[in-house]
Amino acid sequence: MWQFIGLLGGSIKEEMTHVSHDFRTPLTTIKRYVHLLEQESNS
Known part of the structure; x- marks a missing residue:
């Protein structure tokens, strides 16, 4: 799971680090x- 999140980009990775x-x-x-x-798909 964490590897998958890492593939999505630095900002999301940062967010995940925040909530880890x-x-x-x-x-x-x-x-x-x-x-x-949802925010990404709305923009």
């Missing part, structure tokens, strides 16, 4: 990731 401390709540990470994808 919150790894005990993977749902939050997934929600933020989905939100990020």
Whole structure:
């Protein structure tokens, strides 16, 4: 999974690093990731 995220680009990688401390709540990470994808598709 982390390798896949790494392929998507530095900004997303940074975002994942930001939430990596919150790894005990993977749902939050997934929600933020989905939100990020939604922002990308809307622009």
